[in-house]
Amino acid sequence: MISVQSADFDVAAEYASLINNDVDAGAVVLFVGRVRELNLSRHVTGLLLEHYPGMTEKALEDILEEARSRWQLLRCRIIHRIGPLTLGDQIVLVGVTSPHREQAFAAAEFLMDYLKTRAPFWKKEMTEAGDHWVDAQEKDIASAQRWQ
């Protein structure tokens, strides 16, 4: 299931619904990305997340489908926040369950790598020196290429 929302999310509640009534889910991997203060040696005070309504949801569905075709997954969850965020705020959650830990770890990493390079979100960073759009990182592109 996918959500693109401005509201915060509750990791405990997401965990509970990932495992609810499922005794086959021997492995659960949850990843949460947060707004951190130091990015590429800039002191960040906040972020603004823009997205392309409609395409974002479609891109995330495609990424989930791709993960399901590669690994044995029981349940998947992606939440991505949009709008203004402040230091320490949660930005993104990826959760997967599987009978096997290797599958769950790999799928969660794949979902984050593909989300970062294929889903139409853009970050604008607020810093003491002013606001600017974040550039795409070579290392994120390289991480996503591992799966091809």
Added chain:
Amino acid sequence: MIKVLFFAKLREQLGCEGIEMDAREVSTVAELRRQLIEQHPRWAASLDDRNLLVAVNQTLAKAEHPVGVDDEVAFFPPVTGG
């Protein structure tokens, strides 16, 4: 008509969220980009950026991808979510 959208840094550079284009003289993404620059010369530098991504009807597409009546075409910088 073709609905053209711009996002993030590109939207700010152009000072425009989107416009409608006559579909009759445009058959590919590359031609659409050329037409946009022809009609808005001030946009040339921003729209010529080779790193820009394009989506046709909300799916990533290449320059030679066909476009036509009622299509939605979006131009945007490389994505930076997550």
